Amino acid sequence: xxxxxxxxxxxxxxxxxxxxxxxxxxxxxxxxxxxxxxxxxxxxxxxxxxxxxxxxxxxxxxxxxxxxxxxxxxxxxxxxxxxxxxxxxxxxxxxxxxxxxxxxxxxxxxxxxxxxxxxxxxxxxxxxxxxxxxxxxxxxxxxxxxxxxxxxxxxxxxxxxxxxxxxxxxxxxxxxxxxxxxxxxxxxxxxxxxxxxxxxxxxxxxxxxxxxxxxxxxxxxxxxxxxxxxxxxxxxxxxxxxxxxxxxxxxxxxxxxxxxxxxxxxxxxxxxxxxxxxxxxxxxxxxxxxxxxxxxxxxxxxxxxxxxxxxxxxxxxxxxxxxxxxxxxxxxxxxxxxxxxxxxxxxxxxxxxxxxxxxxxxxxxxxxxxxxxxxxxxxxxxxxxxxxxxxxxxxxxxxxxxxxxxxxxxxxxxxxxxxxxxxxxxxxxxxxxxxxxxxxxxxxxxxxxxxxxxxxxxxxxxxxxxxxxxxxxxxxxxxxxxxxxxxxxxxxxxxxxx
Numbered sequence: 001x002x003x004x005x006x007x008x009x010x011x012x013x014x015x016x017x018x019x020x021x022x023x024x025x026x027x028x029x030x031x032x033x034x035x036x037x038x039x040x041x042x043x044x045x046x047x048x049x050x051x052x053x054x055x056x057x058x059x060x061x062x063x064x065x066x067x068x069x070x071x072x073x074x075x076x077x078x079x080x081x082x083x084x085x086x087x088x089x090x091x092x093x094x095x096x097x098x099x100x101x102x103x104x105x106x107x108x109x110x111x112x113x114x115x116x117x118x119x120x121x122x123x124x125x126x127x128x129x130x131x132x133x134x135x136x137x138x139x140x141x142x143x144x145x146x147x148x149x150x151x152x153x154x155x156x157x158x159x160x161x162x163x164x165x166x167x168x169x170x171x172x173x174x175x176x177x178x179x180x181x182x183x184x185x186x187x188x189x190x191x192x193x194x195x196x197x198x199x200x201x202x203x204x205x206x207x208x209x210x211x212x213x214x215x216x217x218x219x220x221x222x223x224x225x226x227x228x229x230x231x232x233x234x235x236x237x238x239x240x241x242x243x244x245x246x247x248x249x250x251x252x253x254x255x256x257x258x259x260x261x262x263x264x265x266x267x268x269x270x271x272x273x274x275x276x277x278x279x280x281x282x283x284x285x286x287x288x289x290x291x292x293x294x295x296x297x298x299x300x301x302x303x304x305x306x307x308x309x310x311x312x313x314x315x316x317x318x319x320x321x322x323x324x325x326x327x328x329x330x331x332x333x334x335x336x337x338x339x340x341x342x343x344x345x346x347x348x349x350x351x352x353x354x355x356x357x358x359x360x361x362x363x364x365x366x367x368x369x370x371x372x373x374x375x376x377x378x379x380x381x382x383x384x385x386x387x388x389x390x391x392x393x394x395x396x397x398x399x400x401x402x403x404x405x406x407x408x409x410x411x412x413x414x415x416x417x418x419x420x421x422x423x424x425x426x427x428x429x430x431x432x433x434x435x436x437x438x439x440x441x442x443x444x445x446x447x448x449x450x451x452x453x454x455x456x457x458x459x460x461x462x463x464x465x466x467x468x469x470x471x472x473x474x475x476x477x478x479x480x481x482x483x484x485x486x487x488x489x490x491x492x493x494x495x496x497x498x
Contacts (some may be wrong), residue, residue: 001258001405002086002101003027003207004190006069006170006178007215008231010199014063017070020204020211021051026260027101027207028074031085035097036068037233040175042095046071046085067178067233069170071099075407084126087172090133093140094147095174100128101207102167102188102405105472110134110162131169134159139173147176149230149238156181156228160244164466166251166404166456168223170205177232180205185465186225186248187404187456189265193217201235208263222266224248249465252455253406255445256395257366261306268448271306276444277394278307278364281436282314285392288434294390295359298322300349300366300377307394308364317362322355322384323377345376357385367395368424368435369408371415375428382429390432397424397435400462401476408459410477 003024007013017034032054033046045059051072071086087097104110104127111130114120118137122129138155139147156179166187170180182190193204193212206212209219223229226245230238250266261271285292296318299308302325312319329348355361361381368374374391381389397416402408411417416424425433438460446452458464 001027001074001407002099003072003211004069004099004101004168004170004205005071005207005211006099006172006180006205006231007067007202008178008204008233008235009066009202010197010235011066012064013066013068014060016215017063017068018051018055018060020206020215021070021072023211023214023260024072024207025051027258028072030075031073031082032071033073033085033087033099034063034068034070035087035089035099035172036063036065037172037174038065040095042089042097042172042174044087044089044097046082046087048082048085067172069097069099069172069178084124084128086126086128088124088126088129088132090136093136093143094176096132096136096139096171098128098132098135098169098171100131100167100169101190102169102183103127103165103403104130104163104167105165105403105466106163106469108475113162127165128169131159131163131167132171134162135171147173149232149240152176152179152230153228153238153240153242156240157242157244160184160226160242166466168207175233177230178203178205179228179230180223181228182223182225184226184242184244184246185456186223186266187251187465189250189254189259190223191264192220192223192229194220203231203235203237205229205231208259208265210260210263213262219264247454248452249454249456250452251404251406252441252445252457253367253395253402253459256441257303258406261303266449266452268445268452272448273445274303274306274366274394275310276447277436277441278309278311279314280440280444281307281364281392281394281434282311284437284440285311285315285434289432293360293388294362296320296322296355297362297364298355298381299364300373301325303366304364304394307366311362311364311392315362320355322352322361322363322381323349324352325349345373346380349377349380351380351384353384355384356381358387360388360390361386362390362392364392364394366393367398368393368415368428369398370413371424371428374415378429388431389429390434391425391428391430392434393436395436395441396438396460397421398459400459401473402459403464403468403472403476404456404458404466406459 297312
């Protein structure tokens with residue numbers, strides 16, 4: 001999962017891009033980058049690290065121009081190093097920089113096509129570089145005397161035909177403007193915003209509406225599935241929906257975990273969706289254990305707070321903050337390596353003993369993926385003096401890898417894979433484990449936008465809306481397992497040492 005932003009403005013755009021990336025930092029903490037257009041020159045700076053660490057004053061000063069794009073990265077199947085920081089850049093045709101959120105699932109086929117037929121060279125293993133080169137080739141293939149919006153849309157239509165998977169992307173085309181496009185199923189989010197600048201119209205494209213809010217843009221709408229939007233350097237807006245468009249199927253994990261609660265994703269309030277998740281969990285608990293002995297509900301900060309509040313209210317029990325979070329530790333979900341994740345839980349959270357001592361505690365989290373964090377949190381609650389520790393997940397069991405841009409590991413590293421709920425409960429060490437039912441989760445999200453008939457729920461259901469080629473999941477297992485990542489890190493370290 002990554003965060004992207006693109007702005008066509010009337011004044012220096014780098015400060016606004018920087019602010020937007022800090023707002024989108026929750027979507028990626030591995031690397032950050034900004035590309036701006038000054039005349040016919042693209043200025044680019046990117047590196048590993050948080051936004052505040054990547055962009056020193058001297059770098060910001062060099063990013064001149066009124067048009068630009070930005071990206072925060074969190075690694076999925078690629079390497080965890082600065083070589084895959086975005087935006088990526090190619091100088092032919094025109095000069096194009098691109099940032100991408102999502103994951104392509106036919107990368108081997110595309111890589112072969114680009115090398116054999118398109119005569120294009122790739123410097124990394126990143127599917128974002130693949131996406132950029134497919135777009136560049138399809139623009140170059142037309143070779144128009146003057147590039148117009150229709151040529152850009154023709155190129156994006158070809159991208160849709162060639163690239164399978166989930167993707168929202170922003171691209172800066174030197175001398176012309178910014179194009180943003182969303183995959184034919186609309187799995188990954190993208191919104192369009194507008195504001196009236198001091199010297200004219202300004203437009204922005206972003207992963208989440210909260211980035212627009214902070215910059216003072218008015219949210220116009222979400223991009224539709226298979227839609228491309230082109231904003232010229234003069235501020236003219238053009239849009240096109242491809243014949244490849246399919247039914248809108250947004251990723252439900254955006255509402256569970258990734259998106260900020262103050263965002264709207266496909267006209268659905270993330271905050272309201274999480275409130276409804278908590279209410280649905282309360283109904284399940286009351287069905288299964290009407291005479292429960294829960295004394296207090298405690299959320300795992302921060303994402304699960306919104307669900308835990310209505311859950312406690314509907315159960316008529318106390319809500320308390322029992323864990324204090326160290327905000328200088330990153331999201332453990334995206335930490336590389338099991339050892340680092342275990343260590344980070346203790347560094348990230350500390351229990352307030354008084355809220356646990358001699359109580360039957362219901363701990364609420366948004367999801368359980370590997371189970372590493374959940375197991376440690378349950379252990380911390382017991383050490384703090386809890387009589388019984390119950391654990392509730394606002395989402396169903398994660399049994400399958402996500403192939404659309406979320407780094408859910410190899411199946412054998414998912415605690416729910418191959419286990420029933422009783423076995424998961426025992427593995428975590430909880431006295432009682434409560435999972436959200438998938439139909440309840442879908443309804444909690446869909447209630448905000450009844451036009452959405454289905455979501456991508458693949459990590460819960462194993463049903464992939466784009467379909468999956470034979471062997472792809474096995475290929476992904478080889479790339480995403482902790483063992484494979486450790487092997488790559490050791491190999492990279494050895495190369496650097498030499």
